[in-house]
Amino acid sequence: MLMNFIGILQQINVEEKIKNAPDKNYEIGVVIGTYLPFVILVALAYFMYYKAKNRKDLED
DSSP: HHHHHHHHHHHHHHHHHTTOOSSSSHHHHHHHHHHHHHHHHHHHHHHHHHHHHHHHHHOO
């Protein structure tokens, strides 16, 4: 669901950049550059959740 929303927001620019790409390497770079920030944010959020969940000072 989130990826669909993000895809809708970025669809125009990414498709336009890929259409005007000089070669395949540029297309791959555009795709990686588009999705990498979101992957990093998700990984950071999961890491923070995991660390908070497994804190030793909690007395549950």
